[in-house]
Amino acid sequence: MNATDQNDFSIVLCGQAGQGIQTVETLLMKIFKASGLNIFATKEYMSRVRGGLNSTQIRVSSEPVRAFVNRTDLLVALDKGAIEHLSKRIGDKTVILIDEKSVPDKADKLVKIPLSELANQAGGKIYANSVAVGIITGLFDIDQQLIEKQLSSFFSKKDEDVVNKNTIALKSGYEFGKSLVESNKIEIPALKSSDLSGDIVINGAQAVSIGAIACGCNFISAYPMSPSTGVLVFLSKNSKEFGIVAEQAEDEIAAINMAIGAWYAGARAMVTTSGGGFALMTEGVSLAGMLETPIVVHLAQRPGPATGLPTRTEQADLELALYAGHGEFPRIIFAPGTLRQAFELTAAAFNLADKYQIPVIILTDQYLIDSNYNIPRLNIEDIKIERFITESKADYERYEPTKDGISPRAIPGFGKGLVAVDSDEHNTEGHITEDLDLRVKMVDKRLAKLKAIKNEVVAGELWPGDKYKNLVVCWGSTYPIVKEALTFLSRDDTAMLHLAQVYPLHEDIKQLLQKAEKVTIIESNATGQLAKLIKLSTGFEIENKILKYSGLSFSVEEVTDALGNWLKEKE
């Protein structure tokens, strides 16, 4: 077998739902990172609890890695079907490890491993996961003590017997893994390790959740829906510790109306949902617009229409997020591209929602939510909680006219005044009105806020710099994928423009686009929704579009190829 000379290595684990790939993934991430190797992990899985075929990619590297690659250096097939399932990601150089008991009929170049045998020796089938972890860590010759430490902390809540059996399983796997390398059956690149003790490994759901808590989120109401549920789970788990009200609502309509009610009473509330659930919240979004009550929505995208592919990824709800709600009112939409941005922009969402008294939507997707990698520890001192609540005077009027359209927001029970909010058109006191001149003033007041909002738009990020002839536009989760593709192409005439705020768009964007000789856009949808928004906002039409909507994220190679071809065109 041939060694790879790259400085990162892509391992893919594939098996049935319920086989515990999740455990292997988590353990491997912990172990690799502890041993000073950078890791990235992402998964694709079916909408079922058992069976089917799911896979997780773990990249291990000397350098930080953040993106999904098509290349599979090592496939650990925990199920026969894995090889067919991943056929597009298996190349000439892919080494496939498979249990000697489940080798498929037509398959070559397989390395048989005694997975079930070693598991049974340790105590039964369920120890196969630890054997697998052992084999992989054995391949990499990771320090055994380090592994044991991670293992025992991972199983810390289980009883001793479980820990022991897993340790045995892992060890036997480890020995086997080492022997594979020693017998030259597999060659593993020599990866440089570095001190990563200042790093943490989190995924998108955690980044969003931590950002929310850090910025004072103390109320979440949601209805479970993949891939958005992780945020509800995280906040629920930490509800007691941080004094957060976390309530599973009867439906998404209840969820958003609860969250709006909570803000009204002074909480910092959010909802987390996916396309279909957000669709149900549409009327609620409009309510927030009319009441001028803040609301933070985490919308984790998955392929639609309707139920679509519940556990897959897509970026096709941008337009829904933009236009959800009847009538006209301002909003802000973020689309973080990295875990750090997910943390920071979720935090920012709370401050901005509070400041402008509008809906702020954080658009993520299954790919971002389920992607893990190591980043420097997030520092909560980086987040400043900005509250905009006033103590009311006796003559308080909720919709007092102001220059910028923002009326001081009081909450009931804090101050001498009364706080009245109304979903009908209303006067400055919040009372229902049919005065049509006042109506016009109130529409103007609400829309006026957009002016101030536009003054603090997150600028698009140009990478590697602002000298370019060719510009690649992208938004949301594709950021690291595009970046790595560009690194690979290493052209000094080409840059990426990533938009982490997609509405309103930064006013410089038009200029940045016009500066380029050639522009393309990369989106995980079928109609180029951001391209449309850019055209609408700037008049600039991006004709070349690289679109994917299979439900699977772009890979670095796909983007590299697509960009390579595009760059070649008319050159």
Add this chain to the structure above:
Amino acid sequence: MNATDQNDFSIVLCGQAGQGIQTVETLLMKIFKASGLNIFATKEYMSRVRGGLNSTQIRVSSEPVRAFVNRTDLLVALDKGAIEHLSKRIGDKTVILIDEKSVPDKADKLVKIPLSELANQAGGKIYANSVAVGIITGLFDIDQQLIEKQLSSFFSKKDEDVVNKNTIALKSGYEFGKSLVESNKIEIPALKSSDLSGDIVINGAQAVSIGAIACGCNFISAYPMSPSTGVLVFLSKNSKEFGIVAEQAEDEIAAINMAIGAWYAGARAMVTTSGGGFALMTEGVSLAGMLETPIVVHLAQRPGPATGLPTRTEQADLELALYAGHGEFPRIIFAPGTLRQAFELTAAAFNLADKYQIPVIILTDQYLIDSNYNIPRLNIEDIKIERFITESKADYERYEPTKDGISPRAIPGFGKGLVAVDSDEHNTEGHITEDLDLRVKMVDKRLAKLKAIKNEVVAGELWPGDKYKNLVVCWGSTYPIVKEALTFLSRDDTAMLHLAQVYPLHEDIKQLLQKAEKVTIIESNATGQLAKLIKLSTGFEIENKILKYSGLSFSVEEVTDALGNWLKEKE
């Protein structure tokens, strides 16, 4: 008092909700029209059952009239507050009739009428409406026999006593009205009458409803919401006669899911709703997109956000209609500008929904819904019901691939096959799939339909013709208003382009826009939603926008002034 020399006359009735202005309006329309005069009537009213102030404008004319004018020739004030309420619509020449018992403190130029006195003589307060009808018809010297015929057919279901008392009330009013003219207190223009017996008088809700029934609508599920309820009421009333299932659902979500289910089983179904209700249907719209089940939505717009102004008018739900639903799938959106268009396009909606298996949305608004005028009898022979149901064979597959993306649609219980539809991504048989290549094919299949859809887009209407330097774009209900304003301006270098289909836009529109030296757009919203859509679809940016969002429709004068000013600019 001065006579008007115009050939149409604008009467405004204003009083409290519950005073029965509706009766006066209906009776007057019938009488005027029967006497060979063209009429137009529209109302503005408050969101309450009793009290407040509502008004109805009735234009009576020698020529067809179809638009709201600001000018009031005759105001019949049934309540003191009327004069203040309508202050912006009362001019120097306005004659105000008011009951001698309720003359307000500061008011000049009033003509006192013995409204309550005559009513009491006839039998009580409730006969005031008939007195008012009498006075107005007396002013116009309408044939008495004709009036009596209309009156008795109007009250045909009431008992004799009621009819008699109303006749007495009307007669005494009539005499008084005549005496006003004879004593020169009021001068009424001599309006030419013509034979209108081939005409009918309907309003927008009726036009939509008749169009639906004519094209085979046999199922309506809806939840009451102003101003959309009229269509539900109409179909309910005619449910037995035409074999229509008309069901008031528990909420809008049930309504749309019922309608989709009904189509699946072979019905021709529609829902009728307004902004907030439609917002709740967003997920259902996406379901129709995924199932490829037809659905017809009547969306009667009113001002938002949220509850907004429930009984007022606006055109601010275009973007919601365009983008409602998560994921990507085609749709069609109509925005009829006339009653005839409302009839025809609603009918067309059923054929197109059936043909393309997509959602078709008919966007009206309160102004259109509540506007009445006489038009030549609608002929149902003009409507061809096109059904696209196939009898299934045993091996039927609901999502059979075809060139144009349209799979033959069978229904359960008709044929030997099974009809399976699924909100998940599915295979050709309608079974759930996680095959990502198939996913791509299915997205392409659904979106492919847009190509054929684009081949039969309703063209924009240029009026008076295609020679213009200045172009005025409008959509939906403003059609007759803009037309009358242009007639008034009588400039042969200026034309109106009215779009009755707003999505997809006709491909000629770009060219029509580019041909003009100057373009403006008229919309009843605050952000110019159609202008945005035009920019997106054609790249053409309409910078000059005439927008109104007070909740009241544009008047002919407002548009005339605005266009006049715009035409003067840079001339």
Add this chain to the structure above:
Amino acid sequence: MMDSEQYNMGDIDIAWCPGCGDFGILKVLKEALAELDIAPQNLVIVSGIGQAAKIPHYLKCNFFNGLHGRALPAATAIKTANPALTVIAESGDGDMYGEGGNHFIHTIRRNPNIANFVHNNMVYGLTKGQASPTSQKGFVTPVQVAGVILEPFNPLAVAIALDASFVARAFIGDKEQTKELMKKAIVHKGYALLDIFQPCVSFNKINTNKWFKENTYYIDEKHDPANRNAAFKLACESVKLPLGVFYINKSKKPFEECITAYESYDQPLYKRQPDKIKLQELINSF
């Protein structure tokens, strides 16, 4: 006891029809609040959309006049965000039992300490007379042209089926009793349903004031509100409709007292700041 005058709005235009039962409910509500010494500043009325739902516009209080059918989730959240507030969710029968039906059943399960007043006029008033979930069979409307064919929704029986903590019915024709029931519902700890029969003089010519008078009676004092089966039986009565307290389950703790968010913290949410040290620790643990 406060003066119920302090809730008065002065000379305002009330959009209800003359003779509507809503006026009585407004009056009684002010009195009940005054007798309970609830300051307008500590009160939040949460309503939906409809004629009944306009009520917070007509008395001095904090209010959240939200969407049609969605008062209960907002009310639950407001109470949970700041348990010191007195929260009343008040709307019409269409709003609470029709559009809002799902929140009705699940709020009962959740049991926040709020009072839920439903103006039950057995019709949709604001939208001009269509059937509501509580409209009786045969009731003719512009939409139900051949009369209502659906079984009327029985809010009391459903609430009892869900083991609601307080279930009562009033008729505004009797102001004194309605006031007493309102007071009981407000002071009750937990979710308290008070369905209030309210004649709609404009659209319900069947279930008039007179009709309600003739077709209701007060529950016998001997009835034990702790007896769920007896309460259910009463709730199912349809010849004459019982008024009064049907059911009380005293064993239930309100939602706000059960959730973990108030276990280690007791300030209302608006006063909270995240514990930065703990949060940094949590972050570092990943």
Add this chain to the structure above:
Amino acid sequence: MMDSEQYNMGDIDIAWCPGCGDFGILKVLKEALAELDIAPQNLVIVSGIGQAAKIPHYLKCNFFNGLHGRALPAATAIKTANPALTVIAESGDGDMYGEGGNHFIHTIRRNPNIANFVHNNMVYGLTKGQASPTSQKGFVTPVQVAGVILEPFNPLAVAIALDASFVARAFIGDKEQTKELMKKAIVHKGYALLDIFQPCVSFNKINTNKWFKENTYYIDEKHDPANRNAAFKLACESVKLPLGVFYINKSKKPFEECITAYESYDQPLYKRQPDKIKLQELINSF
């Protein structure tokens, strides 16, 4: 009697977990349908989203696999559009009683002639183990970390409170009885609720097969299903949960038989054409 084989799909991949109670329900459903001689072509299964809701993919039939929580409105419309079809609305407890709660209560009121089978595993299966409306108090999940605090939803008591026309409960651990109850529900004329206890081996480690066996019993034969109060009492039992038919109201006519649309016409909607002459007359009358 048909052969239940005719419903078989052949060698398909079923997405349920090995050991799941859903398999039993699928098997029994096929048998019940066969015994009732219902041809796949005349059957429409309407489901929502969830593990249970996948059932129509696993037997030969017409089906409408719609949105989470929205099976009942679609099923009602399908039956109404073509009353000759046998329509079953089938989904999980979360789907029917949570997201779909409003349709549940109002469909009962509407009383279409459909059977409503609810796979009640007291948990959200597909989304991986959160509490469902029927989860019991104290049930710990990733979201209900300190255990469920809400009162479990009692579908039977609610249905009886709404005077549903047929209310029953089964436990799939007893296939024979479940089949009989399914058959009764299907042949019943009107809305028929059958709540089916179904162990979820992956996410509900409390309410297991064993637990259901130990905590259920069959209703005594002496119980009169026409007795609403007795049925309610049974439905409220919580120490041991009764199985069988709780309540039948025979006096009710199904929705499709009450609506005016079928008064003068009896073809299904897909065969109808508007009466052009009448319509032109109507137009001319304006």
